[in-house]
Amino acid sequence: MNRAEKAALQLQAVAVLRMLKETRTYDELSSVTGLPAGDLNRYVNGHVLPGSERAREVVEGVGRDALSSELEARVRFDDEGYVDNSGVVFDQSFLDLVAPVAANSFGFERPDVILTAATDGITLGAAMARYFDARLAYAKKSKETAVEEFIESRQRLASGIELTYYLPASALSSGQRVLVVDDLIRSGETQELLLDIAKQADTTVTGVFALIGVSDKGLGRARELTDAPVGALTTLD
Template sequence: MEPGLGRLKYQVLVVDILRALKERYTYTELSRRLGVDKARLAKYVSGSVAPSPLKAVELWERIRGAFKPAMLVLEAAARYGGLLDLSPVLEDPAMLKIASLDLAERFQGAGVTKILAPEAGGIPLATAMSLIFNVGLVIARRSKENPLADYIEEHIVESPRVSRIFYIPRDSIKRGDRVLIVDDIVQTGFTLAVMRKLVERSGASLAGVAALVVVGDEWRERSGVSHVEAVVRVKKPG
């Protein structure tokens, strides 16, 4: 089946992923894992030969099968005794590119025109996905960076002593935009609820939410969001 992102786009994305993988693996290892001749892989990585659009799609399926995004995320978490520290994924170009393309495919027909991410954990994944979709990236920040700029702000009270406030520049998301919210972890739903409100305040519509990890189901009712795609879904501890 031809991916909705377009075969031509996969030529660039797959070569980019192969180059990132080459920083971690030898051609011999990549050849064994992907079932592709070493000499052919070397030509792709060097840029002397480009995979055809059809071959690029086939290569992506081989990459996804050999370097399963869900396993990459679970292995990263396991490095710290199960603690959901996703920095090994977010800081590794190869893993980040594989995970972001895997998620982007799930929203290929959603008409995404803007990506919104809360600082700071979601920024690497959101940046990678904005490049895949070739759309603008808006970062919701916890403070107003420019005192002369006009901002939209939203907050949610987590407890009597704790509230979250996020700001985005006014007009950074426009009426009619289709916004994809991207974060590293969706767990309590508090941050997600604020992101949804910012989208609504901007007059835009929500295309969905993409995350590396979704924990439990507590977030559903609190966030008011139904369409959330994740590389990994895990049960809430305890």
């Protein structure tokens, strides 16, 4: 780890601790993290940065659990079981905390491109792209008028509806490393289409990540399609 990476990790840990402190006393935060209240006070108030190992423990351990709990608190379900995650996908500061936690928790190899689907995946994709210093590409269900060449992936769903995604061919290049992300994995159909686009472009998939996995069906489907790490910040039944 070079000095820049160490500093970034330390600042990410502080950001996670500050988020936790918004709803906790220092004693409660100490109980959650296992760190002394006095040290936490100094970290949260910016008087000192945690060491690299302590910072990693916060980001990889406490951070994931805390963000998962925060995510679940913000999600709403309607009477038919559909997920309303607008309280998450519209909060860019929260997603900026998710990116390093996801990267460290699932061990995603650094990608060249973050690939997602329009529209709800874009804000998470942007956060992941900033963290990895990667480009963001997003597939749409319609073609851009001025674009001449597309990578197209099509699938007929169980309902009989045909789902098609289009990505400008210039968005991916052969040999690039691609991380597929989305706000939600339910059936895995969207992820299958994105993985197919990555395959057509002759890229290497470094992982599949979503904020929410609705049951294990979609996650399992993605795991069948790639040997790269697949995971969600939280899984809901």
